[in-house]
Amino acid sequence: MRPIRHLLLRGLLAVALPGMVSGAPAENVLHIAYLQDVSTFDPDNSFLLYGLDAMRVIYQGLVEYRPGTTDLTGWLAESWDVSADGLTYSFRLRPGIRFHDGRPMHAADVLAYFRRRRHPGLTLAYFLDDVAAMEAPDERTFVIRLAVPQPAFLDRLASAWGPKVIGPEALVDHLGKDQAQSWLNEHEDGTGPYRLRVVSRGQAYELVRFPDYWGPPPFFDRIEIEVIPQMAQQLLRLKQGTLDLIQHGYPFEGLRQLPPTLRMLAYDDLGLELCFVNRTRRLGDPTLLRAVLTAINPAGWLGDAYFGYAVPATSLYPRAMIAAPPQWVFPSDVRAARAMVAAQPPVTLEIGYPDEDAAGQQIPAELIAAQLESLGIHANVRVYPIDLAGVFVNDLKEAPDLWISHNYPDAAHPATQAEIFFAGNAPLNYLGYRNPSVDEAIASAALITTRAERDERYLAIARRLMADGAILPLAEVKNVIVYRAGLSGFNPRPALPEVVDFETLRRDAPAR
Amino acid sequence: MIGYLVARLVGALAVLAGMSLIVFTLQQIIPADPARAAVGPTAPLTTVQLKRAELGLDQPMLEQFGRYVQRLSRGELGTSTRTHRPVTQDLRQFLPATLELMSFGFLFGVALAVASALFHLSSRIALLLRTLLVALGSAPIFLIGQVLALLLWYRLDWFPGGGRLDAQLIPPDGPTGFLVVDGLLRGRLRICADALHHLALPALTLALPLSAAVGRTLASSIKGVLQQTYIRTARIKGLTDGELLRRHVLRNAAPASLAMLGVQFSIMCTNVMIVESLFGWPGLGFYLVQSYATSDLPAILGVSMTFAALYLSVSVLLDLLQALLDPRVRVL
Numbered sequence: 112m113r114p115i116r117h118l119l120l121r122g123l124l125a126v127a128l129p130g131m132v133s134g135a136p137a138e139n140v141l142h143i144a145y146l147q148d149v150s151t152f153d154p155d156n157s158f159l160l161y162g163l164d165a166m167r168v169i170y171q172g173l174v175e176y177r178p179g180t181t182d183l184t185g186w187l188a189e190s191w192d193v194s195a196d197g198l199t200y201s202f203r204l205r206p207g208i209r210f211h212d213g214r215p216m217h218a219a220d221v222l223a224y225f226r227r228r229r230h231p232g233l234t235l236a237y238f239l240d241d242v243a244a245m246e247a248p249d250e251r252t253f254v255i256r257l258a259v260p261q262p263a264f265l266d267r268l269a270s271a272w273g274p275k276v277i278g279p280e281a282l283v284d285h286l287g288k289d290q291a292q293s294w295l296n297e298h299e300d301g302t303g304p305y306r307l308r309v310v311s312r313g314q315a316y317e318l319v320r321f322p323d324y325w326g327p328p329p330f331f332d333r334i335e336i337e338v339i340p341q342m343a344q345q346l347l348r349l350k351q352g353t354l355d356l357i358q359h360g361y362p363f364e365g366l367r368q369l370p371p372t373l374r375m376l377a378y379d380d381l382g383l384e385l386c387f388v389n390r391t392r393r394l395g396d397p398t399l400l401r402a403v404l405t406a407i408n409p410a411g412w413l414g415d416a417y418f419g420y421a422v423p424a425t426s427l428y429p430r431a432m433i434a435a436p437p438q439w440v441f442p443s444d445v446r447a448a449r450a451m452v453a454a455q456p457p458v459t460l461e462i463g464y465p466d467e468d469a470a471g472q473q474i475p476a477e478l479i480a481a482q483l484e485s486l487g488i489h490a491n492v493r494v495y496p497i498d499l500a501g502v503f504v505n506d507l508k509e510a511p512d513l514w515i516s517h518n519y520p521d522a523a524h525p526a527t528q529a530e531i532f533f534a535g536n537a538p539l540n541y542l543g544y545r546n547p548s549v550d551e552a553i554a555s556a557a558l559i560t561t562r563a564e565r566d567e568r569y570l571a572i573a574r575r576l577m578a579d580g581a582i583l584p585l586a587e588v589k590n591v592i593v594y595r596a597g598l599s600g601f602n603p604r605p606a607l608p609e610v611v612d613f614e615t616l617r618r619d620a621p622a623r
Numbered sequence: 624m625i626g627y628l629v630a631r632l633v634g635a636l637a638v639l640a641g642m643s644l645i646v647f648t649l650q651q652i653i654p655a656d657p658a659r660a661a662v663g664p665t666a667p668l669t670t671v672q673l674k675r676a677e678l679g680l681d682q683p684m685l686e687q688f689g690r691y692v693q694r695l696s697r698g699e700l701g702t703s704t705r706t707h708r709p710v711t712q713d714l715r716q717f718l719p720a721t722l723e724l725m726s727f728g729f730l731f732g733v734a735l736a737v738a739s740a741l742f743h744l745s746s747r748i749a750l751l752l753r754t755l756l757v758a759l760g761s762a763p764i765f766l767i768g769q770v771l772a773l774l775l776w777y778r779l780d781w782f783p784g785g786g787r788l789d790a791q792l793i794p795p796d797g798p799t800g801f802l803v804v805d806g807l808l809r810g811r812l813r814i815c816a817d818a819l820h821h822l823a824l825p826a827l828t829l830a831l832p833l834s835a836a837v838g839r840t841l842a843s844s845i846k847g848v849l850q851q852t853y854i855r856t857a858r859i860k861g862l863t864d865g866e867l868l869r870r871h872v873l874r875n876a877a878p879a880s881l882a883m884l885g886v887q888f889s890i891m892c893t894n895v896m897i898v899e900s901l902f903g904w905p906g907l908g909f910y911l912v913q914s915y916a917t918s919d920l921p922a923i924l925g926v927s928m929t930f931a932a933l934y935l936s937v938s939v940l941l942d943l944l945q946a947l948l949d950p951r952v953r954v955l
Contacts, residue, residue: 148905148913150705157707158663232677234662237670296708312706312716313905313913315790335790339903340912343769344785347777467916498659498918501671521665531665538665 138332139618142355143611144339144348148313153295154275155233161359163271164610165318165336168329169211170275170301173202173221173253174268178602178612179378181431181523183265187216187276187302188253197260197560198243204251209323210278211299211306218247223283224276225255230290238267238274238521262560266524271607273522276302304329304614313338318613330600330617349373349593355618356594358609360470363418366591374596377420377589380605381523383429384421384475384586385532387514387542390579391507393458398451400580403460405448406486407513408441409585412478417588424584427533427573428525431605433566439577439584445486452487459489463511465497475585476515504543514541517588523606525569526557533576544581624946631942635935642931646924647691651684660918661704700928701921705914710925713910718929719800720787721906725895726801727822728829729888735834736880740841741868753838760835764894768828768901775824782823785903789817825902829894833887840883844876851875878949885941892930 149162154170173188185191188202208216222245229239243258257264267273277291278300285294297310304324309317318334337354339345342362348354350370366375386407394400409423425437442448452458462480464472473494480490493511503510518539520527531537534553535545549572556568576582590609592601597619602612658675659666675681678701679690694701700710739753759767776784788794788802792814795805803822806815848854849872857867896908903909907926914922 147916148909150917151707153707158665231673234666234670234674237667240667292707296706309793311788311794311905312713313720313909314786314788314903317790337786337790337903338905339785340900340909341785341903344772344901344903347773347784351777496918497664498656501659501664502656536668538667538671 139330141331141334141613141616141618142337142353143334144337144345144354144357146338146340146342146345146359148338149316151296152299152307152310153233153292154272154277155228155230155235156292156295157234158272160608163607164358164613165305165307165316165334166275167271167607167610168303168305168318168334168613169299169307170277171303172268172273172275174265176269176523176604176606178604178615181605183269186269187221191265193265197262197558198257200255200257200264202253202255204253205325206251208302208325210280210302211321212278212280213323214279216276216278216302217250218253219250220279220282221253221276222247223279225253225274227277227282227290228274232290233292235272238270238272260558262565263522263524263526263557266522266527269606270522270527271610278302305334308333326614329614331613334613349595352595355598356592356611358592358611361591361593363420363591366418366420366593369593372596374594374598376592376594376601376603378603378605379429379431379587380519380590380603380608381429381431382517382519382588382590382608383424383427383584384515384517384588385424385427386583386585387516387540387544388580388583389503389507389510389512389514389542390544390581392510392512393460394512394580396455397580399455399458401442402448402451402486403483403488403513404580404583405442405445406482406488407479407583407585408443408482410441410443411482412475413586416474416478417586420591421586421588424587426570427576427582427584428528428569429587429605432520432523432525432528433570435566435570438570438574441583448486457489458487459491460512462490462492462513462515463495463500464492464515465500466494467497468517469494471517471588472515479513479515500541501538503541507543510542515585516541519608525566526553529553529556529569529572533572533582542581544576544579546575546579546581549575627946628943631939635939638935639928639931643692643695643928646927647688650920650924651687657704657918657920660920700925703914703919703922703925705917705919705922710921713922714907714925714929717905717907717910720904721895721899721908723801723803723818724822724825724829724899724904724906725891727803727826728891728895728898729833731826732830732833732887732891733837733884735830736836736838736841739834739838740845753842756831756838757835760832764828764832764897765901767831768825768898771824771828772901783821784824787818787821787905788814789821792817825898825904828898828901829891832894833884833891836887837880837883841876841880844879845872848872848875874948878945881941881945881948885938888937888941889934892934 145161147161150159151157154166159166171186173186174183175186176182177184187204187208189205191200191202193200204218204221210216225245229236229242241257241259241261242255244256246254248254280300281291281295285291287293299307304321304326305318306321308319309315315338316336320329320332342360345354345357349357369375388394394403413421413423425439426433426435460483462476464476476492480492483490500514518532520531530553532539533549534540535550552572556565556572559565559568592611598616599619600615600617602615658671658678658680662670662674679687698711702708703710703713706713735756739756742752772784775781794802795809795811795814797805799805802818803815806812806818854871857871896911899906899908900912907929911923911926
């Protein structure tokens, strides 16, 4: 019965699908998948994770990070100068750049784009908050003047979510009343090596090579991106050979026994597993806090949580941001910790973690809870909506005692870490640590231009936070890409989370 | 009959109004910040406040409710904080996929239910089929979906494991949004065949629980009707089995099955979300799951209202059908 049914199905399709087999030359096509749909293709209006790799081959910024490093290099700008007072940035644009609509890119187009990026209705406008003025004195020069010196400015431009130049098809032809937001949700006019050809919301996207690209042509003619929300199905598709790689969320436990047709690339990014401590509840007691730190110690649970794909973090900055000797050591005397807990009245703590990364945070949170139990501290583990975590500070008495989350800064400059997580008014200072002297130190460190001195200032800030028991480093977890043998040229960059470089990716041998 | 219809419609509208109130209340008490969700976790407070004002979240609750009712009366459901598009536009895009899947799942389920109930009448071997249906239909939907996908897609490669259409095919631009129908209307048989091919697994997954429950109800109703004296009289009058089934048995056995169909449809509205996620089916369930992951409240509420309206419409339709088949229902 089976062969007949199979034959019938195939036959029906063959009749219905004429031209399925064509004589056209074989194309190089890359097949990938996202776990979530792409929210928008507007580079100024969303913190994309799914779609970030597509976005960076459609649009390009003035500067970017070199592969494997946090060093800056030119992208659409071939060079730049910074004035002595640190206020004026002059960018010399590359010649011969064309937008996907065919029009050449001039400095005036870049200026028009940067004006759009500053529109307060756009989510990512704040990247240019300190800009005072901009001009395009000639076709290849674009100048930005800042209101205050901001040594992290170039890093903000190179950020995964930094400004990326949009062309006149959007900003002139489709500007409308909403700054082309509606049009850019599903269309693009970038300068990158790929054009967005197909947008099928919730199902699939297709990128095709842009023939007039200013740089070397990429290897793949097309990139087909499917939205496959189930990891189990992505794994089967990868094994089957109908997907070429998985760059988001490959389960660590599955990395031990990869089939021979698959390879794996693990690398460090700027993500850092941190523990925020609520000092307005029981952990305001330094003795109890010290006992709790003994249980939090990642040495006790890291292997079980990440199967060897994480190392204990020893600073509040990822190594890719500041490479420094260990700044923090967790206490490890379990007997002393038990004695401290025994001397206290019964303690119950609450450990919280965000729902947006529940799969990654649940196991560490539960392992920490188990370690706390072994010391005699009862701990409840609870998942919270991530946007609720942003308002914990409004009522810290109701917030969890410990908050565990995986955190990405906007860019590779330590200011983007300190200003987002450590400052008193930082948006992700989840459990409301406030210390005016730390805020002053963050503000003054943000003005330092010498890298060594800058790093030392930021490390001192981190040491203070850790000594106060406010924020603690837990782990640096590897980013993992699993791919079919034969692919190469991934060129991961620490500052671009889970991003494969489609521009340099190639297939060296037939994969199937 | 018209009075009955009006009463049912008024009832449905009242339920919908109540539902909108519940939805608004939920929006207020859910511990989520749509403004923060919209601008992203690292955006500074000023950006969040701007977004809050833009969404009207800084207004008193009563005023927010007034604006909410106003918007609803115009058919506006707000703007999705994830896709940055009006929710109604998103619904227009994702709803046809769900309706297509549910229609096929529903029809497939009813066909299987009727077949299993009738087979039960005529063949003992068919008991095996019914047992199988009940066993499959009683299992959790995600398990059925995974087993079917593993077997019929991964192992046997008979059907695609996910999606609505082959990635290389460009779907036609309407007019119905049902790819099978649009493929036929536009003369693009390849689209039609491929869409049917993709529909098979998710529709079957969706159909199995319905077919098991409705099939069982129909079978027992038929059994009960066959024991009635008027059936014996009809046989004596010389009616054939086919005539008997058509004119007396199915008509009298149908009301109970229709009631069960209504119950099963409400379950299907929940199951479709799981099935769409399992098979990467780009419909409302999939849209809801993705929106939930980003606390996109306008989208979540829009989908909830849509499913409520869908359920009420089908419910009214089934009530009417029941009233047509059994006049006693109209006076209840």
